[in-house]
Amino acid sequence: MGRATIKSGTINLLNTIIGAGILAMPFGLKSNGIVFGCFLIIWSALTSSFGLYLQNKVAKYTQQQGAVSYFSLAQLTYPQLSIVFDSAISIKCFGVGVSYLVVIGDLMPKIMESINIPSESWFMERNLWITIFMIVLVIPLSYLKKLDSLKYTSVVALFSILYLICLVIEHYIVNDIPIENKHIDIIGPVSIKDTLKSFPIFVFAYTCHQNMFAIINELKPSDTDGSQTRQSNLIIRNALSTACFSYLLVGIIGYLSFGTTVNGNIITMYPKNSISSLIGRLCIVVMVAFSFPLQCHPCRGSINHVIHFITVGINTSKVRHPNQRDGYSSLQSDIESLNSISTESVQDESFISTTPMEGAQDTDGHDPIIVPLTSKRFYIITTFIVVLSYLVAITVKSLEHVLAFVGSTGSTSISFILPGLFGYLLIKPLNGATKLTKIELFSKYGGLVLSIWGVIVMVVCLSATLFLGATH
Template sequence: MGTATIKSGSINLLNTIIGAGILAMPFGLKSNGLLLGCLLIVWSSLTSSFGLYLQNKVAKYTQQQGAISYFSLAQITYPHLSVVFDSAISIKCFGVGVSYLVVIGDLMPKIMESLHVAEESLLMHRNFWITLFMAVIVVPLSYLKKLDSLKYTSVVALFSVVYLICLVIEHYAVNDIPIENKTITWFGPVSLKSTLSSFPIFVFAYTCHQNMFAIINELKPLDKHGSTTRQSNLIIRNAITTAAASYLIVGIIGYLSFGDSVNGNIITMYPRDSILSLIGRLCIVIMVSLSFPLQCHPCRGSINHVLHFLTVGITSSKTRSTHQAQGYTSLQSDIESLNSITSESIQDESFISTTPVEGAQDTDGHSPIIVPLTTKRFYVITTIIVTLSYLVAITVTSLEHVLAFVGSTGSTSISFILPGLFGYLLIKPINGATELNRLELCCKYGGLALAIWGVIVMIVCLGATIFLGATH
């Protein structure tokens, strides 16, 4: 079933990571000083990559490559909380997707203004551009069933990122924007308040964990590249290192260009009438419009998991409670219950499984949970997501504070807390071994440390949002 490759997985994961948040990196360095800001970028890349690494490890140790998801792991560890986990993921992905549409509605009229379009023109209305991009780009791409199908659009989006990086470098090299009394804080921190308020910029800059399991599921073992575990590690390395390098380049050069006068969006610092800046703003619009489907994909899967839990989850949990002593629990009851619910859909060739199960078992020999997604449900859920996203985007002009709360809870959960907990709980001796080796012990207890770090991040970010007005 696997169709994804290291190249396509790296592209999609990188596009999930890099969004409009890259434009705030110079401001993050301003708030912390050049050295401390760079250290925060690197530290955030390490913690996020470790979370991704644990996700890959858990897929290996539960032997569920091709069948892994937050839902299936939650059914093994905390079945009653699986609906909470997937609800958090779906809300977080939905909110980020809506924010992309808001960015389109905010930027396109400004681009038209730079082109001297009349104020009364239809082209100056934000809702017109949201509707146009939804109809032409967002909706068609959101109905693609596999994440791997988005690799070509992700390439286009990443070309937009490359252009933005080149724009920042070009303006710095030419030095065509003189700044009077430019000051630069080389070390830092500037103040505790500025560090805390800018903290979410860094810790959420690498949020992509919602798509990691989908990438693992779609990989195919190849003699040339090795197992899916090895391929996934290469994907993580490629995506995280490229993202970190991009953030450092834009952050450092952008901050050195404007010093402490830089604001939260580096692209607004360049001349409006400049053709290069105009193309840069258009690149942002293209990037976020092509990134929406990467949020729709995990949102749809999580909603389907929630619906599954509401229909058969309670019965499944009761069945599992009788097998607690066996470690990983038997999921035969789930399969039997699903047969009565989805027999027609399984016979349908268009039946989709958000957690495919071909040959996948955990280390105790139990098959993972099957989460059915019929073609009808696929289109219904997708239609609801894109419709609600559109309605919210044309109604609400700013989601900054809402996203700050959603990001503080949802992003920290899927990036740090859940990968850490699953790593701590599920990594255990395999292949007849009785004890964990040194690397396995590091991963197990490193997972616990990552989960604790996630709780600290959640508390700090929520505090910064409530008391300091920080935004996601």
């Protein structure tokens, strides 16, 4: 069933984490001071990694590795709310994907300007560049059926991040950008208002949970790498620690370079006519172009779940298998919906399912909760996403506050509230045990704390967006 590895999973998860948010890390430290700002970066990494850890745990405890999704877990907890969960995920991922296209449209004319292209030239049109990148890169990559297929483009995107890090360090060491009255706040925080305004930067910088279940589903147990659970934990550790280190490095060095004059996009602080800065801006464009498919993948899966919910409905009657543990079972309607697909469609290799995978079974051979995704629906949904994203991107020039609002609700839901809630409700004693172990107790009640933290984060980020003008 699976074919991903620890390496490819780490690369894809890391590329999902590190996006344009790394450019705002120096500004985040400006608003909070070096010490307190670094604390917020590390704290956000820890809370985000715990959410990923709970996702991995729940996949194990419900025995749905290979077929786990937010939708399937919702059927075991609050089936009628599954459409709300998947709607939030799809809207959030769609909004972030559109923001990547907007970044391309904003940066490419500036890159053309830096190489002395006349202002009246067609190459200064933002919509032209959005169209070119959509046709050449975004659309072909968005039609790849498995997340693991994006590992090579993720490598290219991560090299772009590496170049940005080297650019920030090189300018700091050379000290070739004189800044007058440069002030550095070491301890922090600067003010409560500045902290609240910048808080969404740190929280949303680690949002990657929408792709965690897809990574778990595509992993393959092996004698050398171990179980899917062990591999997933290594992926989480590798990706989150690398992202946290990168954020700290760019944040600290960028802030030390410009002090309180730094803005929300560090790449714009460097000379326009510099070759290294030009390459840095191109790297950012390439990075966001290759990151769009990583948002399209979970968006497509969630839209498919919503369509399934609306057309088929939810049958809360459950099927109990002879060997199945108490508490977890498959839904009658989901298994029947698979059986209702024509034999020709099932035999056709083009019949696919991204999250979860078709034909997957849990560790005891039980049928998991599966939402079928035929090739026809795959192409229809994908086309709908890329076309609508393109139309929105060429129509709207600024999405900051919309993304901040969507991120405040969608990101906190999939990063903290849902993983914590699923962990609290679904982690139960294994192998006939009557009591939870210490690790199980920590995971279960830690999940409850994480959900409460998610609600707090949602309230704070929404308030900062609505009343303080914070952006995502």
